Structure formats: C-alpha cells, structure tokens
Amino acid sequence: MSNENVLLSIKDLHASVEEKNILKGLNLDIKPGEVHAIMGPNGAGKSTTGYVLSGRDGYEVDSGSATLDGQDLFDMDVEERARAGLFLAFQYPVEIPGVSNLEFLKVSVDSQREARGEEALTSAEFLKLAKEACKQVNLPVSFLKRGVNEGFSGGEKKRNEIMQMILLKPKLCILDETDSGLDIDAMQVVANGVNSQRDSERSFIVVTHYQRLLDYIKPDFVHVLADGKIVKSGDASLAKELEAQGYAWLQTEPTEDEIED
C-alpha cells in the first residue's frame, strides 16, 4: 500500500471518450471519512471522472493511475470495483422494466457480501433492511416491487440511488449531480440520506454544478475542475465564492458539452 492513510488516490489521470481527451492530468487524494466536492463548468470532466473510476465502456484511460485502498482500480472489472467499495450514484439512473427493485437490490448486496466472504442474507433479513432503507429515503415500500426505476420520477430515482448506497455500505461514494432536477424538499431527503452514512471511514465525492447541495452536505474540501484537471482547491468557503463569482474567472476556452450518455 502506497499510503495507508489515503482511501482514493488519483495520479495524473488522462482519459478520453471517443478519442476526445476529457481528463488531462487529474490529481486527487481522499482520506477515509472526508467529503470532497467537485465543482466546475459543463464539459470540465465532472461526470467523466465517475464513469472512468467505475469503469464504464467507452471511457478510456490513456495514462495515470487510480487506487482504492491501495488496489489498482483500472485493473478491475466494473463489478470488482463495486465490490472493492466504490459506489457511483448516477445522474441519470437506468430504468430496467422486468427486474424488480427488490431482486436487483438483493442480488447486488448478495454479490458484494459473497465477494467479502460473508454469508448471504436470508430473504426475510434482507427485506427488513430494504424496508428500513426505503423509509429512510422516504420511498413507499411498494417501490421495492416495481421494476428498477421503472416510471419513477426524477426525485424518486435519486432517492433510489441513495437507498442502494445505504444498503451497499460502500467505502467511497461518488454522487454525480445528485441534486440535478430536485426541489428543495427532495434535496433535503437526499442530503439527509447521505449525511446518515457519513462516518470516520466512509468518504464521498460530491459532484455538483451548484453550491446549494453543499448547504446540506458540508464538504471538507472543494475542488474546481476545469478542462480536465483541478485548477483550484479550498475549504467549504470556496463553494460560496464560486456561487458569487461563477466560473468566468477560469477563462477557459468554451468547451463542448460533456458526453453524458
């Protein structure tokens, strides 16, 4: 292990999508229990960071490294990264009709427990946990029986993501614009869910375009991502500054829209 005190270590990461360079030398170290916010203009590479770390097809690592708990992330399959403790809350969660939410959650938890050498939960044990998690994010229990995200509103999808996070208990959670499309009430529910999972071990990357989510989820550090690298870091007050000033001071070239899907 290079540094036992670091949970996630990203070093000089360059990555591209469809042969277009998006990340251009990203460096970031996150220690256990820390909450880092990544802010920045559209097209800076915020969502790409989550996709590259989680291993989405089409997101190519050109150079650099990323380790989670000392393990090389880029050496692992998507599911292995998840089992190692990485969780990505999607900006646009996928609808999967025909696969019930409950089955999806149970298989996910079972897979991760199995990978850790833990015994599988019985259906009754799991159902109890799932119902509690539902309650915690204000989703009716009937949502467990529905197809994964099928016909859920934007806010319900986001709450479903947080519910998965609560059940999977990851080491590192990346929240990709979890606040987008949420009204204040829904954002508070989401933030409460996140805050309930904060402890001295679990770390978070909160990717957001706006400062308002950070009123509810207080970050330890705020980074400004622009044109594929971090151009400024600071404490929570940096987010307030950005709110006041916008991103114009970055004086970057206008970038194309970030590739989301």
Add this chain to the structure above:
Amino acid sequence: MSEWLQHAIAHADSIQDGFADQRAVSLALLKDTKWPSRKTEAWKYTPLRAVERSSAVVKEESPELAPVDVVGLDFLELTFVDGQLVSMPEDLPEGLTIEMQESDLFTTIKPERHIFGLVNDVLAADVAVVTVAENVKIDSVLRINNLLSNGAQGHIRVVVELEAGAALKVVENAEAHGATLTTAYTEFLIGVEAHLEHYRFALQAGDNVALGGSHFKLLGKATLNSSIIGFGSDLQRIDTDIIYAGEKAEAKLNAIYLLDGTELFDLHANVEHAVPNCTTEENIRGIAGDRSRAVFNGRIHIHRDAQKTLAELNNRNLLLSDKAEINTKPELEIYADDVRCAHGATIAEIDKKALYYLQTRGVSRSQAQLMLSFGFINELIDQMPTAALAEWVRPIIRDRFAQMEVK
C-alpha cells in the same frame, strides 16, 4: 395428401353428431388443400416432418390424468384426456353453461386457411360449447385442459360465446406426457361490450407435436386481453386470429416463447381490422437458445373502411446461442389512410447501459446478463391480469431460463 393426413382422417365420417354438416364441409376443404411444404408461405420455416413421423394414435383407452395445480386458484375445469372430454365443472355459476351440442359458431370464427384447424374440425370428437349469458361476469377462471398420455393423439375443440356485457377468464392449458400429437383449437365470440381475459399455456416441451389456435371475433366495444406462453417441442405451432367485427373494440396480445435444445416454436398472429376505430397492441418476446428455432409471423390487415385504427406490433427476440434461429416477419397490409400503425421486430441485444448499471452495484456481468434477459420476458409476465397465474408461471419460466446456456 400426405400419408399421415390420409390415415388421420380415415375414420372422420364415423363421427355423427350435431356438427356433422360442418365437419363434412371441412373434410371436403381438407381434401382440396395441399399438404404444406417449404414452398407454402405459412409453413416456410416450419417443416412438418415431426407430424409425418409421429406414431401417436387415437387411443381406445386412456389413463387417468390430472392437470397441474395452481396455488391460489380454484378453476372451473374442463378436462380432455387424449382428446376425450373426461370432466366438466360440477357446479357452474349462474349464467355460465357448457354443452356438448351443436353451435352455429363452430368453424365460423377460425379461418379456413389453417390446415390443422380443418383437421381438428373433422377429428375433434367432443366439441364443448361454453356460453356466458348477457351481462354475467364470471369471477372464477375456466381452465380448458388438454392432457395427453404417452403415445396418444388427441384433438380438442372448444367454442366460447360471451354474450353482450359478459366477462370471462379462460386458460387453455396443454400437458403432454411423452410422445404425443395434438390439435387444439378454440373459437371465441366476444359480444358487444363483453370482456375476455385469455391465456394459452403451451409449456409441453419435449418430443411432442402440438398444432393449434385461438381465434377471436370481437363485436362492438368488446375487449380482449390475451397472453400466450410457449416452450418449443418437436413442433409447436399456434395460430391466433383477432377479428374485429364491431367498432371501438380493443385487443391486447402478449406472447412469450422460450426455446432450448432443438425445439421449434411457431406463432402466427393475424389481426383483421375490418371495421373502424379498433385498437390492437401486440407485444411478442422470445428467447432462443442452443439450436432451437423460433418463427413469428405477425400480420395486421387494416381493411379499406377501417379508419382510425390504432395498431401496434412489437416483436423482440434474444438469441442465446449463435446456432439458434429466429425467423420473424411483421406483415402490415394497410388499405385505409387515416390509421396509426407501428411495428418493430428486433433481434435484441442486452441494453449496455443497464448492464453497466447492474455491474456498478457489484453484480457480475454474467449474472447481470441473465437478469436482464429474464427481465425482458418477466416484463410481460408482470402484465398478466390474474396475479395468481403470473406467480404460478413465473418460476416455471425462470427455471427453464436458468437451465438455458449462453453459447
């Protein structure tokens, strides 16, 4: 005429009952019909070798057989064993009658072009006629069981009439114990504002031959919700016809087929929009593994006067093996100009975004693929209106799917 057919209909004239006149017409038609070959469009991908080679015979005596239990449902059972009607429900709810006498509907709903339908006209010895009286809504589910013992040939026929405003749930259930051959045809007249909920379970895999059809005629504002679920076998062919004879009628047809080994399953669905303002929705989904072959033909015929028709046909297929084969053919014939008609047929690939999403939760790629493939079928099971039937059939489909290998 093939040797099999000649042999099969040799004793056709001996059945003398109230249907004799109609049987004679069908026999004459049958004698004029050419035995299908590869060149016959309706049988292009479905060779009849399995019929020609079948050694199944009409038995003099049959063992006692009972249909499978479905938890949570107490059916009204109409049970045929080897083609003979062996039991009728004892206490029928008021307004529901089942009789074995002549019916004007016999052979009038099922189109003449189905060669094995003609065979069935001639050979089905016990024709059951079910009637639901005007405005009577039957809560219980009527189950028509077509049970076959090893080596048996059986031909069953049921005619169902829902009078105006009536409602009925019907399950057609086939169970084959060994090498068998059956023809099983049903004809349904769904009266004005009547509602039929219909299921056809053809889960008899193995070395049996099954030829059959469910044929529906809908009068004004009638509604039909039909689910067909089939496994393949040596030969499994189902023809369904939905014929609109009154305006503002609606039909929904969901079909699922799941094939393994060297099985063959063939569904021909034909919809006749003969009048204006009717609506059809068809969702047909299949999975073919190993060296199996699925055939789907979905024809929607919108006649010249059938303005304001809404018709949608969606056929999605998933191949689990590169030796499996799916022959799908949507056929739209539209002669009216003010209609909305859409169709799509795809050999589906697993949705990559969904696969990635499941993997990011720690689910292995192979398990995620299985979940998504089953989900594709399960979505239609979820839509079955009678939950107890969905809960019964879901694990049966799931088990079969789990046994199918990706290669």
